[in-house]
Amino acid sequence: MMNKLIFGRYVPGNSVVHRMDPRAKLLLSFYFIGIIFIANSWLTYLVLFAFTLAAIYLSGVKWSFFINGVKPLIWLILFTVVLQVLFSAGGGHVYFQWGIITISQSGLINGVYIFCRFVLIIFMSTLLTLTTPPLELSDAIEYILMPLKVVHFPVYEVALMLSIALRFVPTLMDETEKIMNAQRARGVDFGEGNIFQQMRAVVPLLIPLFVSSFNRAEDLATAMEARGYQGGEGRSKFRILKWQMRDTWATISFAVLTVALILLRA
């Protein structure tokens, strides 16, 4: 029940995409979001979709995951698309006009483009989180943030916080479910009644969650200290990031994609 909420949950696998360097995956995903905006014609969007679907195919993750990733956001997307269609004063044939509301050919086309952009971005970022364990992702972020050390940004500490937070998300979800069940068994109805009743029902859930989180944080701190944890400079790593041939190939394919988009641009 709970777990459906995290649509981008890591799905273990052994595909090329899974084995890529998380830094490459993270950077290329961001890069991809950037180059989506180069596209401005049917052909260019077609190329982007072909590229994304190929990447998904390579990852070996089921299609349904990506569709499920879009589903929770579908209303937001449609809302944006409708706004775009109704309020963009575009050229082309005008189908309908009423005050400031205009439905024009170019407005409709833009709406479809925006829809495609959303879907592409969601697909690609879902692909990133589905194929990369959260801890590797935080390693990658640590690496990418490294230049900020120059301005005394606490990179190691932030990275540690991030990995601890990511590590405990599933634990917290399990705990939530357990406590919800225990309180349900004592007669609490979650998600029923008026707002006031619903807010009251949350108290018996939140307090135990806070208490156990604080206890866990304390235990973790003690355990880390007991094992001599020391952050910062000079700390060696258990998970070593390694740039490999496939990462270079992935980068090259993104470069080719960029060139193709620029050439095919209308």
Place this chain on the structure above:
Amino acid sequence: MAITFKQVDFTYQPGTPFATNALTDINVTIPTGSYTALIGHTGSGKSTLLQHLNALLKPTSGTVTIGERVITPTTSNKDLKSLRQQVGIVFQFPESQLFEETVVKDIAFGPQNFGVSEEDAHQTAAKMLALVGLDQSLLERSPFDLSGGQMRRVAIAGVLAMQPKVLVLDEPTAGLDPQGRLEMMQMFARLRHEQELTVVLVTHQMDDVADYADNVIVMDQGRVVKTGTPREIFADPQWLTEHQLGLPKTTAFAQTLREQGWQFDQLPLTEDELAQMLKSQLAPSLAPSHFGEGTAHDE
């Protein structure tokens, strides 16, 4: 209140790649007034089964009949309150469910959810606190200031205060000291007789099964692999080992004796029973002239 499972299957997160089949084709009955022990290797599905007893989980297929209510995969989540009141569940490590400012408020929380007035609920709370062996002076304390064992007892009192007809216990004594464990188990047994409760106990303590239960359900990998009285279950040590289960201490001791050539018609379950059996076998050699004074002087 009897609870009957008919061809119950249960899968966590069905339809996703994370789907875990936790129960398969469960057909069991928990008779009214019984003391049923649910045993099985870790991960065999005991806690999952328990959550079907008050419809916290609904079967993926099959039906669970709780008293008069029939729970099917499509049963609505509404109107389950009376069911929740009648079947009280003490979860594994129940101390994590405490949240009120004071012990008395926390114990009274359940009954008040089921419509008992604050005053009555507080009275019940005081009674239940005594029942679980805690001093009345704790009533106004914060539950978070108590020791782990005391918290456990308060949490159990919170479920008892709902005055359920079926009391479900998921390893209630895990992590308690031996004395506390004994007191707790005796308290459940006493309650059962005084209030004609049906008790369902999940435990890894075979001694408790032998001492208190009259009905045993053995689970392995999401299936019920055997049901019967403790005597029937513990009659076959080898089968138990195959399912990663042990024998009660007494029975294990008798089993060792048997391997040394002692004769038992049936393996004893409790210490008293073992003592009786040994006594009857030793009787001739235990005559006073042989043993009582004799051995002392031989030194």
